[in-house]
Structure formats: structure tokens, C-alpha cells
Amino acid sequence: MQTKKKYIFFDIDGTLTSHTKRDFISESTLQAIDQLKAKGHFVSLATGRSVFLAKEVAPRVNINNLVCEGGNGLIINGELHSYEPLDQEKVITIIEKCEEVGLSWAISNEDSPVVLTKDKSFVEHMTKVPFITRIEYDETYDFRNETSARRVFIENKPEVIQSINEIKEIGLMVYHGSLFGLVEPDDKYKGIKKMVEFLGGQEEDIIVFGDGMNDIKMFEKAAFSVAMGNAEEELKKLASYITDDADSDGIYNACRHLQLID
Template structure:
């Protein structure tokens, strides 16, 4: 998902998958895949509830159920096609994050039954599934340690509930205008919606442009 924009802008360093996979100047400096045993149980439970899962590896995505409206809505919102179907894609492969497609009223159910994971909602139809100690903030800490910066020197923009930890920890956190109120409450600044040049306006607002 990053290849095209990375090539255009010459970016070689990334914090990916809510901090579970971090690349610094083309070199992987952090890999924290999901444990296979608990992933098996999560897949079984989600399948029983007819909740699809998208498996996110280092190079691509696969989904375990075909033609699900929630998956289609979520992937369309990030301008991606429906992933190829492979229910066994996680076998023998490092999976750094899953996208679990379910309504918000299921969040507490999954959190209570799978304490080894964090379920962070990024869309009305989906949550990110990460290790319990995983977050974008952690990935940023690993990146800036490599760079020799401090957290006070960092800036971040976010629009989902999975951005709360990140905006709290960076030196300056900016919530998009389309963000949930819970995220805006912890941000240092609020800019316009992502569809209304919110990033550019936010960069000007905080003095970086």
C-alpha cells in the first residue's frame, strides 16, 4: 500500500501496522508478529460470528471470506480493492496485524475474550487487531531512537481511535476534522477533514509550512 507514494516521495522509513513493523532507511528494525496459537482461536470465534478477517503480512493482504459488504466498505474507504481470498494465509507466515470486520457493539466482547490483543477501531465496520502492548506510539519510539530524536521533536496526524496513543505521546498531535471526538479530545490541534486539505492546513497551523 505504500510502494507508489514512497517511490514518488523518496521515503525509505516507515512505522507500519500500528507499530508492529518498522523500517528505517530500507532496513527492518522491528518485527512483532501476532502469536499463531491465539490467532487460530480468534479466527474460529470470528468465523462463528460471521466476522471476516484480513491478514496483513509484510508484503500483502489476504482475507478469509469472499464478497463481504463490510470488507468491501472498509477497503473502499482506503482506496483499495477487495483482497484476494486465502483463509489459510496466516499458516507459516508472519502476520503483523489483522483487520477484524464487526460492528462497534462487539468491541467489548473481543477485548474481554482475547486480552492478549488490542482491538482498536479504525472504521465503523472494522477494528485493527494488534498485540496487547502494541501501538503506533511504540513504533515511533523505536524509529526516533534510531534517528537520535526525542518524542518532543515529533509530530503526528490521525483520524481514527487507533491514533489515540500516538497523539498523546508525540510532541504535537493533530486530529483531522473528520476524526472521532475521542481523538480530538487528546489532540493538541484540530485541522480540517482529510478531504479538505486537512494535512496541508494542519502543517501550516503548527508552523511546519
């Protein structure tokens, strides 16, 4: 019997890719994706990554649909469908408050690994951040004139960050240990819903896979959610189903269990 078409969205890091080896994708995951598409299901990535970082992974799994930028960017059939910018007033307020409390900061205002800052301490402390290849330091840079900020890098001091409400309103992820926090959108489901509606699908046919804290909103809202075995415990509590971890054929085994593939 033909399975009803599903709209399936995969987080990247720790879900589609290994949770122990960055960007490693198992053969079983590739097989599962090929079989899902052969069965007529719609397959997409759903990631907090910027467009350029998401596009590094997409060709390796032969997926050309992406919900990226934490739900703010949509790529359909390889073409940019839409991008929703951050609230620039909130970004400016966040940086003003960072300066008030002495948090180092930088802005990403384009789809690239380049960041801008007038904060010399950011240059001194953040040179080993893996997502950044060039820091443009300009002591005259006026962030209050910024109109295209896509994310804000800030020094990770949790007790101080908690005092800045505008950060909570946008979203925060902490990467690379305790070195820095990344103020970026964290509602992937917003983009998922928009994509499925554009394609003429129904929300009841959405299935999401994830492992991290920035997957919480899509797990709370999706009709069906699959947590990887290596997922955060808080996310597992929200999951419709918990599969094996990303390094133990988790995606393939879940797709078999859900009878999405043979």
C-alpha cells in the same frame, strides 16, 4: 532563526491524503513536506497500513521513512529496519472464538493483499473489500498451525466482537462501512518512539498529525499532536492543536502556524 529539528509523523488516510478522495494528495501538502525536509526536520509516515500499502503512498510524497503495521513495522531510509509480529497465540484464540460465535474470518500472513481462510461465508461476503485482491479458500487450512499472521479480517458484528478480549489486546479498526473489522496493532507511537530513539532524537521533539481512532494512542503519548479539521471528535479532544481539514491545506497551514516552515 533556525528552528530546532523536529521529528514529524503523518498518518496517511484523511491526514496526508484527502478525506473525500482516496489517496489524493494536495499540492500544498507536497510543498509542506518539501519545506520541512529543507528546514532539516525528519519526516515519516505513521500508518496502520501494511508495508506494501504504505509503500504505494511514500514515493508520491518523497518520504522514505515509515512507521507502518500500526507501529509494528519500521522502514528507515527505504529499508526494513524491524518488524514485530503479532502474538500468534492470541490470533489463534481470536479465530477459535470467531468460529464459536459464527463470525466470518480470514488471515493475512504475508505482506500482500492475499488472505487465507477455511470459512466459505467469508468468501461469499467479503469479495468487495478494497484491500483484498485474492482470497485463498482452503477447507483443510488449519489456522492453529499459523506462525506468521499479520492481521485478521473478521465480520463486523460489534456486539459479538466486544465479547472477544484478545481483539482488544491487539487492536481493532473498522473499515469500509460496517462490512468487516480488521484486527491489527493500533499503537503507532510504539514504533515512533523506537524510530526516534534509533535516530538519536528526543521524545520532546516529536510532532504527530492524525485524524482517526487508530491515532489515539500516539496523540495520548506524543509531545505535540495536530488533529486535522476532519478528525474524529474524540481525537480532537486530545490534540495540542487543531488545523484545517485535509482538503483545505490542513498540513501546510499547521506547519506555517507552528513556524516549522516559512
